Amino acid sequence: MSELVEIVDSLENKISKLLHKVELLNQAKGRLEEELIQIxxxxxxxxxxxxxxxxxxxxxxxxxxxxxxxxxxxEAKLKIxxxxxxxxxxxxxxxx
Numbered sequence: 001m002s003e004l005v006e007i008v009d010s011l012e013n014k015i016s017k018l019l020h021k022v023e024l025l026n027q028a029k030g031r032l033e034e035e036l037i038q039i040x041x042x043x044x045x046x047x048x049x050x051x052x053x054x055x056x057x058x059x060x061x062x063x064x065x066x067x068x069x070x071x072x073x074x075e076a077k078l079k080i081x082x083x084x085x086x087x088x089x090x091x092x093x094x095x096x
Contacts, residue, residue: 066076 062079
């Protein structure tokens with residue numbers, strides 16, 4: 001009978017240890033999920049910043065070409081033509 005008590009005690013001890021490990025793993029999982037959320041937010045902020053800088057760069061490039069830079073005159077003309085076409089399209093949709 002004492003062997004049975006020892007076996008039950010041993011099983012209870014092992015189950016207790018396993019439950020403790022499960023709790024530790026759940027805590028670690030929670031921390032990792034929070035870290036993942038933070039990293040995703042940082043990534044989105046970085047992407048937004050990169051996009052803003054790209055837009056600023058394109059604007060600056062266009063401004064330089066309009067100031068008479070020979071290297072970008074063609075590009076400026078193409079951009080202006082594109083803007084005019086977009087405006088014409090908007091006007092035609094408003095007229096409908």
